[in-house]
Amino acid sequence: KAGVTQTPRYLIKTRGQQVTLSCSPISGHRSVSWYQQTPGQGLQFLFEYFSETQRNKGNFPGRFSGRQFSNSRSEMNVSTLELGDSALYLCASSLMASGANVLTFGAGSRLTVL
Amino acid sequence: GIQVEQSPPDLILQEGANSTLRCNFSDSVNNLQWFHQNPWGQLINLFYIPSGTKQNGRLSATTVATERYSLLYISSSQTTDSGVYFCAVGWEYGNKLVFGAGTILRVKS
Numbered sequence: 001k002a003g004v005t006q007t008p009r010y011l012i013k014t015r016g017q018q019v020t021l022s023c024s025p026i027s028g029h030r031s032v033s034w035y036q037q038t039p040g041q042g043l044q045f046l047f048e049y050f051s052e053t054q055r056n057k058g059n060f061p062g063r064f065s066g067r068q069f070s071n072s073r074s075e076m077n078v079s080t081l082e083l084g085d086s087a088l089y090l091c092a093s094s095l096m097a098s099g100a101n102v103l104t105f106g107a108g109s110r111l112t113v114l
Numbered sequence: 115g116i117q118v119e120q121s122p123p124d125l126i127l128q129e130g131a132n133s134t135l136r137c138n139f140s141d142s143v144n145n146l147q148w149f150h151q152n153p154w155g156q157l158i159n160l161f162y163i164p165s166g167t168k169q170n171g172r173l174s175a176t177t178v179a180t181e182r183y184s185l186l187y188i189s190s191s192q193t194t195d196s197g198v199y200f201c202a203v204g205w206e207y208g209n210k211l212v213f214g215a216g217t218i219l220r221v222k223s
Contacts, residue, residue, distance in 0.1 A: 033209050037155075043200065043213035056210045088155055094209050101209055103147065103202075105157040 002027065004093050004106035012112045018079040021109045025072050025093030032074040033103065034066060037088040046089075049074055078111075086113045116141045120201055120214035127191050127221050135186040135217045137201030145204030145211065146177055148186050152197045160186070160199075191221045 005024040013019050025032050033056075034046040045058040049068035066076040072093075078085055088110050092103040117140040127133055139146075148160040161168050165179040172191075177184040188195055198218050202211040 031209050033211075035213075042215050043202075045210050045212070048209055050208070055208045056206070058210070090155075090157060092157075092209070101145065102159055102162045103209060103211065104159060105149075108155050110155070 004091055004104055006089075006091050006106035006109050008109060009107065010110050010112075012114060013081050014114050015081055015083060017081050018077060019081060019111060020075055020077045021089055021091075021111075023074045023076075023091030023093075023106060025074070025091075026104060029093035029095050029104075030072050031094045031096065031101070032068055032072065033092045033094075034074070034076050035090045035092065036060075037090060037108075038084075038086070043090070046076065081113045083113050086111060116143070116203060116205060116212050118201060118203055118212055118214035120199075120217050122217060123215065124218045125220070127219065129191060129193060129221055129223045131191050131221075132187070132189045133191060133219070135188070135199050135201075135219075137184040137186070137203075137214055139182050139184075139201075139203050141182070141205060143179070143182075143203040143205045145209075146184055147202050147211065148175055148184070149200045149202065150195075150197050151200065151216070157200070188219075191219075193221045193223050195219060196221045 031050045033048040048056040068074045088108045092105045094101045119138045161175040167176045174187045198216040202213045
């Protein structure tokens with residue numbers, strides 16, 4: 001059974017550009033969550049999607065957005081990149097909407113903003 | 115919002131030693147998970163344990179929900195256990211988790 005797949009694994013952008021990251025969940029999983037990991041702030045929740053609907057959003061500016069497709073694949077977009085957006089972006093999928101729900105994480109997309 | 119505190123922040127062990135990692139949380143939760151992040155950044159789920167005790171090989175975990183803490187036990191540590199251990203909790207409907215700052219574990223051979 002394939003795990004959670006994130007692409008690209010590494011990318012370098014310059015300030016002001018935008019970036020799109022992709023996440024393919026485990027087959028059958030309908031919930032996808034995104035997290036940002038930085039040395040200063042640790043792991044922070046960005047947003048969660050279930051059945052193409054955003055259910056939860058963390059405390060991030062509107063430059064951070066996401067969506068989920070009918071096949072449960074998800075994308076997140078960061079516009080007008082800032083140096084502070086340099087981070088490891090992690091996607092997690094889970095089977096259910098809530099409850100006894102184990103999160104399985106992908107390997108992450110490491111973004112460097114110059 | 116809910117606060118999650120992990121201790122100790124750093125831990126150095128000799129191979130074969132045992133250790134206990136602690137996670138305190140400030141409010142009632144309906145979801146608590148322990149993760150291990152390897153040196154390549156991959157987060158591996160170790161336990162889903164909002165209450166009670168579970169064991170998986172050399173690892174075990176106990177959560178005392180009424181006292182708002184969880185413990186992760188690592189026995190007979192190996193160098194491959196090195197990495198960062200995170201506790202994460204959830205309390206809302208959905209899968210939003212708040213992570214602690216982690217415990218950095220270094221196991222020396």
